[in-house]
Amino acid sequence: MSRPFLLKNNNSSSRPFKIDQTKIVIYETQAVVLAYLGKLLNACGFIVKGEVERTENLRNEIARVAPHVIVVSDADPKQALEVVREISDSTNSPIILCTLGTVPEEQSQLELMGVAAVVPRTETEIGGIIGAIHRCRA
Numbered sequence: 663m664s665r666p667f668l669l670k671n672n673n674s675s676s677r678p679f680k681i682d683q684t685k686i687v688i689y690e691t692q693a694v695v696l697a698y699l700g701k702l703l704n705a706c707g708f709i710v711k712g713e714v715e716r717t718e719n720l721r722n723e724i725a726r727v728a729p730h731v732i733v734v735s736d737a738d739p740k741q742a743l744e745v746v747r748e749i750s751d752s753t754n755s756p757i758i759l760c761t762l763g764t765v766p767e768e769q770s771q772l773e774l775m776g777v778a779a780v781v782p783r784t785e786t787e788i789g790g791i792i793g794a795i796h797r798c799r800a
Contacts, residue, residue: 684709684795685708685709685711685728685729685730686712686731686732687711687732688703688713688714689714689732689735689745690713690714690715690733691716691736691741695783696735702792703791712724712726712727720749724752724753724755729755730756731758732749732755732758733758733795734749734757736783737761738761738762739761739762739763739766742759742765746759746772750775755776756778756779757775758794759777759779759780759781760791762782779798
């Protein structure tokens with residue numbers, strides 16, 4: 663569960679403050695990357711309600727959580743796209759696709775599957791997920 667950030671107000675007392683109330687489910691096959699993404703998004707004030715490593719568990723987790731946004735992360739763009747295809751008919755939540763390389767689909771096809779953004783899965787650009795989540799919720 664994420665913890666609220668503490669901010670100082672004008673009279674020097676501390677009060678909890680949540681940056682965002684967006685519920686997120688993350689899919690990632692590598693446990694280390696999944697843990698990193700969960701910590702990153704929690705640290706930014708999002709509520710990570712589900713972290714899934716296995717495709718067969720993803721639909722149930724989406725149904726259980728009813729997330730505002732789904733992050734699908736996989737190093738292989740074809741595998742990531744296959745996961746999106748498997749869940750796109752069972753959710754109305756926007757999907758953020760995080761992968762390496764080029765996604766072998768046209769933008770219009772991605773949009774039809776519910777993909778709101780494609781973010782490079784690199785150390786320097788993975789923070790782009792945060793901006794993509796904010797755009798989904800705007």
